[in-house]
Amino acid sequence: MRDLASRLLSFVQDDVCNGSVELALDTDLLLTGAVDSLGVIRITQWLEDETGIMVDPGHVTLENFQTIERMLTYVGKQQAEQGLAAE
Amino acid sequence: MDDAPTLGELVPRAAERDGDAPAVCHGGTTLTWADAALQAGRLGAALDLAGVAAGDRVGVHLRKSPEAFLAMHAVVQRGAIAVPLDPTAAPAYLTGVTERTGCAVVVTHAPCRRSALALAGGDHPTVHTLVGVAPGDDTAAVRCIGPDEIAGLDPAAPRAVSADHPAYIITTSGSTGVPKGITHTHASALAYVDFKRAAYDLRPSDRISDIAPNHFDISTMALWVTPAVGAANVVVTEPHQMLPASLSQLAADERISIWYSVPYLLTQLLDRGQLDDRDLSALRWVLFGGEMFPPQVLAALMARWPGARFSNVYGPAEVNACTVHHLDGPPRGEEPIAVGGPVDTTEVRLVDLDILGDGDDPGPEPEPGRPGEIWVCARTMMAGYWERPDLDAASIVAGPDGRRWYRTGDLGHRRPTGELVFTGRVDHQVKVRGHRIELEAIEAVLEDAPGVANAVAAVARPGDGADVIVAGVVASAGAAEPPNPQALRRHAADHLPAYAIPVAFLPLTALPTTGSGKLDRRTIRAELAARYRPEGKEST
Numbered sequence: 001m002r003d004l005a006s007r008l009l010s011f012v013q014d015d016v017c018n019g020s021v022e023l024a025l026d027t028d029l030l031l032t033g034a035v036d037s038l039g040v041i042r043i044t045q046w047l048e049d050e051t052g053i054m055v056d057p058g059h060v061t062l063e064n065f066q067t068i069e070r071m072l073t074y075v076g077k078q079q080a081e082q083g084l085a086a087e
Numbered sequence: 088m089d090d091a092p093t094l095g096e097l098v099p100r101a102a103e104r105d106g107d108a109p110a111v112c113h114g115g116t117t118l119t120w121a122d123a124a125l126q127a128g129r130l131g132a133a134l135d136l137a138g139v140a141a142g143d144r145v146g147v148h149l150r151k152s153p154e155a156f157l158a159m160h161a162v163v164q165r166g167a168i169a170v171p172l173d174p175t176a177a178p179a180y181l182t183g184v185t186e187r188t189g190c191a192v193v194v195t196h197a198p199c200r201r202s203a204l205a206l207a208g209g210d211h212p213t214v215h216t217l218v219g220v221a222p223g224d225d226t227a228a229v230r231c232i233g234p235d236e237i238a239g240l241d242p243a244a245p246r247a248v249s250a251d252h253p254a255y256i257i258t259t260s261g262s263t264g265v266p267k268g269i270t271h272t273h274a275s276a277l278a279y280v281d282f283k284r285a286a287y288d289l290r291p292s293d294r295i296s297d298i299a300p301n302h303f304d305i306s307t308m309a310l311w312v313t314p315a316v317g318a319a320n321v322v323v324t325e326p327h328q329m330l331p332a333s334l335s336q337l338a339a340d341e342r343i344s345i346w347y348s349v350p351y352l353l354t355q356l357l358d359r360g361q362l363d364d365r366d367l368s369a370l371r372w373v374l375f376g377g378e379m380f381p382p383q384v385l386a387a388l389m390a391r392w393p394g395a396r397f398s399n400v401y402g403p404a405e406v407n408a409c410t411v412h413h414l415d416g417p418p419r420g421e422e423p424i425a426v427g428g429p430v431d432t433t434e435v436r437l438v439d440l441d442i443l444g445d446g447d448d449p450g451p452e453p454e455p456g457r458p459g460e461i462w463v464c465a466r467t468m469m470a471g472y473w474e475r476p477d478l479d480a481a482s483i484v485a486g487p488d489g490r491r492w493y494r495t496g497d498l499g500h501r502r503p504t505g506e507l508v509f510t511g512r513v514d515h516q517v518k519v520r521g522h523r524i525e526l527e528a529i530e531a532v533l534e535d536a537p538g539v540a541n542a543v544a545a546v547a548r549p550g551d552g553a554d555v556i557v558a559g560v561v562a563s564a565g566a567a568e569p570p571n572p573q574a575l576r577r578h579a580a581d582h583l584p585a586y587a588i589p590v591a592f593l594p595l596t597a598l599p600t601t602g603s604g605k606l607d608r609r610t611i612r613a614e615l616a617a618r619y620r621p622e623g624k625e626s627t
Contacts, residue, residue: 028326
């Protein structure tokens with residue numbers, strides 16, 4: 001299985017953005033308009049399904065969700081806090 | 088308080104009254120009114136340098152930002168006509184707008200550089216100058232006046248124009264898919280300022296949210312009202328609007344006192360805004376409009392913020408948000424919220440549907456409970472549609488008293504108490520997150536796509552929040568395979584505003600027809616809405 005970073009990147013690029021943009025790990029998804037509010041909801045659901053973490057609504061902030069890189073950092077922290085094994 | 092004769096005088100006068108007061112707040116930094124006057128004046132000088140004359144149309148292609156506020160003021164200060172553009176829309180759609188309105192100059196900034204450059208490309212570019220981005224290797228085809236050059240200019244004093252001169256054009260998709268330009272004058276915008284200032288008792292101490300996209304008419308309240316009152320304009324960026332927990336944090340940090348948005352954002356705040364952890368005690372008035380607010384959600388929000396007043400704002404962009412209903416208490420049951428009665432600047436009347444089309448005399452209002460079309464006569468009304476006298480003739484009528492009335496196309500009825508309630512549309516216009524969308528426009532655009540014989544657009548309500556647009560398409564006879572959704576999406580993006588692009592394209596085969604042999608769009612729309620499931624949700 002591919003690593004989380006590349007799976008998340010393809011999910012956001014191909015499914016959430018319908019392949020309409022080229023994304024990098026540090027692309028600002030929100031300011032560029034690549035992802036809208038429904039997209040954010042889909043990404044949080046995907047992260048919960050794929051990594052087993054529970055995303056607290058209070059954590060869905062610019063700090064944690066502006067880029068794919070920040071999402072990965074957030075997931076890593078939550079996996080540690082919630083006692084889940086990282087891949 | 089002195090009244091400015093034109094929009095261009097608003098910022099300079101605010102700077103004269105109290106130059107040190109906060110004007111535009113964004114990301115923890117604040118421009119004062121003196122700063123804003125200086126920067127808008129310099130931007131105005133850059134527009135002069137670009138050759139902008141009074142009456143010229145100037146595109147405003149910016150994200151929610153202090154630059155967007157300054158650009159709109161700079162354009163009207165030159166006596167030019169601002170055309171706010173949606174920076175998220177496809178280049179082909181935007182060049183349609185800039186060509187139709189004849190924009191030769193566009194004000195933009197670095198985050199929009201690539202999409203702004205695309206405006207100057209294409210087959211017949213009308214845009215020859217970009218103001219706000221520096222020249223570079225990618226700007227051979229267009230003149231650029233960059234931020235450094237602008238900062239070195241002497242500020243230009245506002246150019247005098249008459250109050251009935253056009254000031255800005257809000258574009259919306261027409262029913263054929265061709266955008267139409269709602270043209271407001273200095274006078275109609277200043278009447279709107281008067282109405283807002285009085286309706287909410289706005290004061291210099293207020294901090295007013297600037298949330299709606301610049302091309303959406305709701306954005307004009309903070310834009311014009313804040314300098315008129317001397318209040319602060321608090322910029323709420325697009326990323327904040329997508330993340331309710333960050334949005335509520337910004338409202339708390341900036342101590343926003345006047346909130347104005349579509350109900351969708353307030354619903355998001357209530358659901359996911361972590362309101363238990365936010366101090367929003369500065370909030371004294373919540374204005375919402377653009378679509379209907381589910382009464383139960385509104386009641387829950389009012390219970391959350393007992394210190395704030397709540398008002399339902401009504402009015403299509405053609406007449407500005409021209410009337411308001413202040414809520415005395417939370418709505419009861421599922422009764423829709425009233426839209427408000429006449430105010431100083433506005434008269435509203437209901438016109439019997441049976442007599443519509445029988446000349447311009449609207450006759451007596453229908454009895455309470457009976458539906459009618461809502462007509463508005465207001466000082467806040469547009470001059471007309473940009474270079475579309477046919478649309479003017481269809482929607483603007485002279486009343487028996489000779490005054491101009493706007494036929495909104497909205498349906499409503501009066502309660503026995505006299506309150507007016509909005510109930511729907513006479514046509515197929517729908518609202519999705521406050522944006523006006525003509526389903527027929529989407530259908531017309533899709534039917535022009537290769538391989539498509541018929542298309543039907545519908546609103547679906549996936550259940551987990553916001554309404555979305557879905558489309559059903561019938562392949563042309565002889566097409567080898569059904570139309571490809573990716574190709575359809577690109578075609579839609581080139582011809583429709585971003586908010587009108589369907590989220591799904593479902594193949595249609597069996598097509599019910601009406602008695603007269605036309606497609607039974609009503610039945611197909613209901614079927615599409617029922618069939619749509621958001622991607623990734625099938626298993627749940």
